[in-house]
Amino acid sequence: MLVRRKRGWEIPESRATPEPVFRDRRRVLQALGAGSLLAARGFAPAQAAEESDPSAALYPFKRDPRYTLDRPLTPQKIVAHYNNFYEFGPDKSIAGLAQALPIRPWTILVDGLVEKPFTIGIDDLLRKMPLEERLYRHRCVEAWSIAVPWSGFAMAAFLRLAKPLAAAKYVRFQTFLDAKVAPGERRFWYPWPYVEGATIAEGENELAFLVTGLYGKPLPKQDGAPLRLVLPWKYGFKSIKSIVRVSFTDKRPHTFWSKLDPNEYGFWANVNPAVPHPRWSQAFERELGTDKRVPTLIWNGYGDFVAHLYAGIKGQELFR
Ligand code: MTE
Numbered sequence: 001m002l003v004r005r006k007r008g009w010e011i012p013e014s015r016a017t018p019e020p021v022f023r024d025r026r027r028v029l030q031a032l033g034a035g036s037l038l039a040a041r042g043f044a045p046a047q048a049a050e051e052s053d054p055s056a057a058l059y060p061f062k063r064d065p066r067y068t069l070d071r072p073l074t075p076q077k078i079v080a081h082y083n084n085f086y087e088f089g090p091d092k093s094i095a096g097l098a099q100a101l102p103i104r105p106w107t108i109l110v111d112g113l114v115e116k117p118f119t120i121g122i123d124d125l126l127r128k129m130p131l132e133e134r135l136y137r138h139r140c141v142e143a144w145s146i147a148v149p150w151s152g153f154a155m156a157a158f159l160r161l162a163k164p165l166a167a168a169k170y171v172r173f174q175t176f177l178d179a180k181v182a183p184g185e186r187r188f189w190y191p192w193p194y195v196e197g198a199t200i201a202e203g204e205n206e207l208a209f210l211v212t213g214l215y216g217k218p219l220p221k222q223d224g225a226p227l228r229l230v231l232p233w234k235y236g237f238k239s240i241k242s243i244v245r246v247s248f249t250d251k252r253p254h255t256f257w258s259k260l261d262p263n264e265y266g267f268w269a270n271v272n273p274a275v276p277h278p279r280w281s282q283a284f285e286r287e288l289g290t291d292k293r294v295p296t297l298i299w300n301g302y303g304d305f306v307a308h309l310y311a312g313i314k315g316q317e318l319f320r
Pocket of ligand 1: 082086087139140175194222223224236238240241
């Protein structure tokens with residue numbers, strides 16, 4: 001059981017959770033009785049499903065030394081047991097439930113404004129991409145952060161495979177939809193499937209990374225196996241998990257969180273300590289593992305790589 005004492009500075013969870021989600025959680029707790037629910041959902045047992053993953057022999061990938069951290073790596077156990085994956089429920093202990101997700105066969109549809117739509121199996125995709133490991137910080141909009149070794153490939157390499165047309169301005173990502181294995185998807189008041197998006201220019205940025213592994217092994221299911229996005233200068237909700245479809249479009253995609261609450265979660269979602277969430281400050285973050293409270297950095301510390309992408313954009317909320 002992950003027991004953590006709240007410090008004075010920490011925001012109550014009710015304020016760090018999207019409002020409709022919090023109300024929903026309270027309803028469930030009242031209905032079931034908090035004790036039984038917590039016991040049933042206790043600290044999920046560590047599962048080593050990733051070891052039986054058919055791509056396991058490819059790992060570990062060679063580390064790219066260009067990406068360094070200013071803090072120690074977060075312990076693997078914490079990264080694998082403190083998750084946001086609403087398809088499996090609105091709390092952090094979904095690791096056990098997520099093991100129900102079948103990740104082979106797994107195909108990704110690439111469509112929309114591309115030279116030729118196609119589907120590709122995850123193992124074929126792994127064979128075609130330049131695989132590497134990168135150390136990145138990850139900052140959740142809820143004000144917690146981790147530092148992790150992701151394995152995967154540059155999104156720029158995926159774009160070269162996908163061949164978007166010149167008319168494409170955005171890339172839209174979609175998660176699997178299967179309420180039989182993902183109980184959260186039976187909660188009809190969420191706008192399933194989970195959708196996220198980025199501009200083509202953001203996708204071409206060297207930091208944009210498609211992730212297939214973590215800590216030198218295939219990605220655990222709870223962290224978004226077999227394929228997730230990581231845009232480390234943005235809040236973590238942009239890092240869509242378990243991707244089944246990548247579409248190219250000239251229209252800005254309507255994303256899961258912005259549909260749920262457009263005043264709280266926007267399209268750009270770049271990290272900025274000076275722009276509070278409507279219900280809490282973003283000035284500091286809690287490092288999982290040490291529980292240290294550290295100042296949040298604009299662009300999550302990646303400004304040298306990405307600030308230029310936004311130089312000409314006026315009149316839009318870049319930081320929410
Ligand atoms: N992707 C899907 N499909 N569903 C989700 O609920 N949660 C997002 C993001 N990707 C989410 C998702 C949020 S809010 C965060 S902070 C990160 O995943 C969490 O990733 P982690 O659990 O691997 O730390």
